Amino acid sequence: MTYTIPPQTRIGHVHLKVTDLDKALAFYKDILGFEIMQRYGTQAVFLSAGGYHHHIGLNTWYSKNTGPAPVHAAGLxxxxxxxxxxxxxxxxxxxxxxxxxxxxxxxxxxxxxxxxxxxxxxxxxxxxxxxxxxxxxxxxxxxxxxxxxxxxxxxxxxxx
Known part of the structure; x- marks a missing residue:
């Protein structure tokens, strides 16, 4: 028998590598309206709609001040x-x-x-x-x- 994932399954959050946390927050928080749930200093922040622990994680752990990911490559x-x-x-x-x-x-x-x-x-x-x-x-x-x-x-x- 082939396994099928339960129909109630949802994708809970996305965690993105960003180059500049402040620029990312200006977009996800200030324009789209997500709320900050938790900050990890200047390196990461977790955002939510409606008080969930986080829908979007943003971090600069591997990506601070780098360029964007290539458009014509595997990835998101x-x-x-x-x-x-x-x-x-x-x-x-x-x-x-x-x-x-x-x-x-x-x-x-x-x-x-x-x-x-x-x-x-x-x-x-x-x-x-x-x-x-x-x-x-x-x-x-x-x-x-x-x-x-x-x-x-x-x-x-x-x-x-």
């Missing part, structure tokens, strides 16, 4: 941050636009609406909202049919 493609409502995604988008933070893309995937950008160290970040499962696109046989289509950012902003 992006960290995906799931917002509870489409309106919350709109608030995040407005904060990015107000901060004049560059976006790298925006897509409607049928199952979700996603905004893409890079953090100050070039790590990919996806901010997204999932549609209710009963609205996910399926083919005639009931198989999931994700897509990559244009995302109307103005419609998301109109929700706030």
């Amino acid at each position: 493609f992006h960290t995906a941050i799931l917002y509870p409502t489409e309106r919350d995604l709109g608030v995040a988008l407005k904060r990015l636009l107000d901060a004049k933070y560059p976006l790298t893309g925006a897509s409607d995937h049928g199952v979700s609406k996603a905004i893409y950008l890079d953090d100050p160290d070039g790590n990919g970040v996806e901010l997204y909202w999932d549609r209710p499962k009963e609205e996910w696109p399926l083919d005639a046989d009931g198989n999931l049919m994700m897509v990559t289509e244009h995302l109307d950012l103005d419609a998301i902003l109109a929700l706030i």
Whole structure:
């Protein structure tokens, strides 16, 4: 029998190597709004949404003042941050636009609406909202049919 991971399993946190902790905090804390849960001096910080011990860890243990990881190499493609409502995604988008933070893309995937950008160290970040499962696109046989289509950012902003 093939083992299948329990359906309640979730990815709990991501821990990123960054070159400058203050620049990373300016993005994850000041723009995205994560809260500092704990600091390890000037080398690491753990951030959370809603008081969880940490959703994002940032450290400079091996990466202080180095360059970003190569784009065309194995490694993290992006960290995906799931917002509870489409309106919350709109608030995040407005904060990015107000901060004049560059976006790298925006897509409607049928199952979700996603905004893409890079953090100050070039790590990919996806901010997204999932549609209710009963609205996910399926083919005639009931198989999931994700897509990559244009995302109307103005419609998301109109929700706030």
